[in-house]
Amino acid sequence: MATNDNISEYLIAPRPSRTGLTRGVTGTDQNGDKIDLNVVEERPLTIYLNAQEIVTAMTIGDYPEYLALGFLRNQGMLDDSETVTRVDYDDELSVVVVRTKSKTTFEDKLQKKTRTSGCAVGTVFGDMMDGLDQVKLPDVRTRTSDLYTLAAKINRTPSLYLQAGAIHGTVLCQGDRPLVYMEDVGRHNAVDKIAGWMFSQKVSADDKILYTTGRLTSEMVIKTALMGIPVLASRSGFTAWGVEIAQQVGLTLIGRMKGQRFVCLSGEERLLRDADPQSVPDEPRKSGRKGHK
Structure with missing residues (x-):
């Protein structure tokens, strides 16, 4: 229950x-009975960098400035x-403009678009692997007790997902404390x-953990690594390329994190491994997943 x-x-x-x-x-x-419910709104947001239009993203509309800067x-x-x-x-115009001190030109980069596996049709410009060979993630230890604590806190947090569903959440964490929880389609x-x-x-990424409700795809791994965050965890599963890139850049990658299991x-x-899994409340396994330990 959310609290x-x-x-x-x-x-x-x-x-x-x-x-x-x-x-x-x-x-x-299913019985033909009337039902009232809330559904998530989504709306376009056009991002400009100085005078240049970069992309129009579908979003729920909160924190547009952070979305533009982060994109x-x-x-x-x-x-x-x-x-x-x-x-x-x-x-009113659903437009956000990021203005910089120096001039910027990205015409060549904008010519090359890659559609990603992200929901709501994610788009990456240029080479997805650009800069990965220069990534040096900090070699930090991660306590499993922190992971269990984070999962319990995040899953109890009142959210748009719990209210309406059809949305993803991502949480920036430090140790066993969740810091910033963002949601979007x-x-x-x-x-x-x-x-x-x-x-x-100007927050350092060296000692942070990124927790997501979504799949651990190549895009998620690449973004986490380029942000300099050394640990990525999720309730969901993996893609093979995501795992391969995580191993290449030295990212700690943890998925299928539900109850005692990950x-x-x-x-x-x-x-x-400083926590006994048996001391953690478990979640019931779904049928058809008996092979996963």
């Missing part, structure tokens, strides 16, 4: 009751040396919002 007990730990927590994030609709259930940061269009002078958001958007917050607040496919040597 408000741990909301005070967050620097940014979900706001499921915020106006405009959901819309009430009426339908019928540009994760696309390699903003780096730590760049000075952002202003970020202007026009709610696409997990890539939720990650970009985290990246934008970190960029604007699977580590990269970074086992960096796990500090």
Whole structure:
């Protein structure tokens, strides 16, 4: 059951009751009975870098400035040396403009687009692997007790997912504390919002954990690595390319994290198993998944 007990730990927590994030609709259930429910709103947001239009993303509409900054940061269009002078958001036009001190031109990069496996049609410009060979993630140990604690806290946090579903959540964590919880229709958007917050607040990634409700795909692994975060965990499963890239860059990758159980496919040597799984409340296994231990 969701509670408000741990909301005070967050620097940014979900706001499921915020106006405009959901819309009430009426339908019928399997018996033909009337049913009222809330569904997630999605709307276009066009991102500009100075005078250049970059992309139009489908999003729930919260934290547009962080989404724009994070998208540009994760696309390699903003780096730590760049000075952002202003970020202007026009709610009526659904446009956000990121302005920088120096001139920027990315015509060549914009010519090459890669559709990713992210929900809501994620898009990556240029070479997805750009910069990965230069990534040096910190060699940090991760306590399994922290992972169990984080999963329990995050799963109890009131969220748009619990209220309406059809959405992904991504949480920036430190030790056993969840710091920033972002949600969106696409997990890539939720990650970009985290990246934008970190960029604007100049937050170090060295001792952070990224927790996501979505699949551990190549895109998720690449974005996490390029953000400099050494640990990525999820309730969901993996893709083979995601695992391969995590092993290549030295990212600790943990999936299928439910109750007592999880699977580590990269970074086992960096796990500090300081918690007895039997002391953790378990979740019932789904039928047809008996082969997964």
